[in-house]
Amino acid sequence: MKTCLVVDDSKVIRKVARHILETLDLQVREAGDGREALEACLEAVPDVILLDWNMPVMSGMDFLRALRDANLPRRPRIVFCTTENGMAHIRAAIDAGADEYIMKPFDRDTLESKLQLVGMI
Amino acid sequence: MVQSASSGQSLAVLSALLEARTGQQIASHRSTRVDTVLLPLMRERRIETLDQLVYAVLDGRDPHLAGRVIDALVNGETSFFRDRHVFDNIVEVVTEVERAGRRARIWSAGCSTGQEPLSLAMIFAERQETHGTPMPEIVATDVSEAAIARARSGSYTQFEVQRGLPIRQMVRWFEGRPGNEWVARPELLRHIAFRQMNLTIDPAPGGSFDVVLCRNVMLYFAPEPKKRAFHTIAGAMRPTGLLILGAGETVMGQTDLFQLASAGRGMYQKSDMGDPAPRA
Numbered sequence: 070m071k072t073c074l075v076v077d078d079s080k081v082i083r084k085v086a087r088h089i090l091e092t093l094d095l096q097v098r099e100a101g102d103g104r105e106a107l108e109a110c111l112e113a114v115p116d117v118i119l120l121d122w123n124m125p126v127m128s129g130m131d132f133l134r135a136l137r138d139a140n141l142p143r144r145p146r147i148v149f150c151t152t153e154n155g156m157a158h159i160r161a162a163i164d165a166g167a168d169e170y171i172m173k174p175f176d177r178d179t180l181e182s183k184l185q186l187v188g189m190i
Numbered sequence: 191m192v193q194s195a196s197s198g199q200s201l202a203v204l205s206a207l208l209e210a211r212t213g214q215q216i217a218s219h220r221s222t223r224v225d226t227v228l229l230p231l232m233r234e235r236r237i238e239t240l241d242q243l244v245y246a247v248l249d250g251r252d253p254h255l256a257g258r259v260i261d262a263l264v265n266g267e268t269s270f271f272r273d274r275h276v277f278d279n280i281v282e283v284v285t286e287v288e289r290a291g292r293r294a295r296i297w298s299a300g301c302s303t304g305q306e307p308l309s310l311a312m313i314f315a316e317r318q319e320t321h322g323t324p325m326p327e328i329v330a331t332d333v334s335e336a337a338i339a340r341a342r343s344g345s346y347t348q349f350e351v352q353r354g355l356p357i358r359q360m361v362r363w364f365e366g367r368p369g370n371e372w373v374a375r376p377e378l379l380r381h382i383a384f385r386q387m388n389l390t391i392d393p394a395p396g397g398s399f400d401v402v403l404c405r406n407v408m409l410y411f412a413p414e415p416k417k418r419a420f421h422t423i424a425g426a427m428r429p430t431g432l433l434i435l436g437a438g439e440t441v442m443g444q445t446d447l448f449q450l451a452s453a454g455r456g457m458y459q460k461s462d463m464g465d466p467a468p469r470a
């Protein structure tokens with residue numbers, strides 16, 4: 070079973086995402102900000118990370134940088150999932166190493182399609 | 191308020207209209223859907239019941255109404271790069287054609303809002319950049335005026351642009367507009383010739399094709415219109431051409447013009463019946 074770490078400061082979004090991801094047969098863990106996410110990754114590297122951009126304590130972008138410095142045994146797939154939906158943000162995310170990008174709001178089809186694109190289902 | 195119970199007679203009229211215009215049948219289990227999909231049109235025209243809508247269509251004072259009803263009734267569900275492996279097969283066929291020194295021709299029949307031909311255009315435009323290969327000719331048709339108009343505009347909602355389309359290709363080939371609208375770049379759109387066409391009635395686009403995609407289009411066709419559509423497609427294909435149907439579709443028991451191609455599941459080539467050898 071593939072594992073997905075859902076990183077979002079909104080409990081509601083995490084809950085919705087978890088629900089969808091579990092029906093897609095992924096095992097889900099949650100983190101409320103970049104720092105928590107980093108701790109979770111050091112514990113066990115997930116297969117894919119669903120990553121919000123704007124979060125308190127540590128943003129999605131800062132998390133990506135920290136993740137690179139952490140030298141994990143393997144690289145998780147990164148799927149940004151954010152309300153930032155301008156071209157400039159999307160380009161910056163790709164440059165920072167994101168594999169895919171979801172513009173919120175998302176639905177089941179969006180999540181399923183993007184996870185397919187990164188080879189998780 | 192719109193009444194949810196639709197009379198059997200009205201359904202019968204709508205069903206006959208749909209079949210006459212598209213060859214499609216309304217399966218009885220979909221009758222609840224009929225109310226739902228027609229609701230927005232009925233609201234717009236201030237029509238309250240399905241019966242009234244049918245009267246309005248039949249009295250013919252609004253010549254566009256029947257077309258609008260058809261547009262609403264046909265299922266236009268689609269996405270970018272639907273069944274991805276299919277596109278690898280098409281690249282193989284096109285490569286073969288290029289080896290033979292020709293420019294390939296592809297027909298997307300039943301293209302809905304254009305995601306299928308645009309996926310093809312992206313693949314081959316990128317291949318042109320990296321390999322210097324020629325762009326195949328892409329023709330895209332659909333019976334629905336509304337679908338073809340949207341396909342031509344290349345404009346997609348945020349939801350549509352996130353179904354099947356890798357983010358790098360979205361960045362490369364689409365422009366963001368205010369209101370979460372994403373529009374395919376003109377240099378991509380110009381590779382596709384869009385045309386309104388009814389597969390069960392109209393003649394095929396001119397010339398012959400190396401690849402015809404007719405995916406998830408004929409699922410609800412009645413037997414006779416289906417036969418006619420296969421006939422039209424066979425007539426528009428080169429002897430070595432490939433017909434691609436949707437993942438759950440088959441020619442088995444539907445037509446003897448086609449047979450399974452060696453290329454794999456969902457791929458068909460003309461049989462001897464579909465491409466009779468010239469007689470001496």
Ligand SMILES: C[S@@+](CC[C@H](N)C(=O)[O-])C[C@H]1O[C@@H](n2cnc3c(N)ncnc32)[C@H](O)[C@@H]1O
Nearest residue numbers: 212264266267268300302333334388389405406
């Ligand atoms: C479910 S969509 C499939 C779109 C695309 N081929 C795909 O597989 O994603 C079916 C399309 O077939 C079109 N269609 C239905 N009857 C047709 C007919 N008689 N001639 C041409 N197109 C037709 C509908 O308008 C609709 O856009």
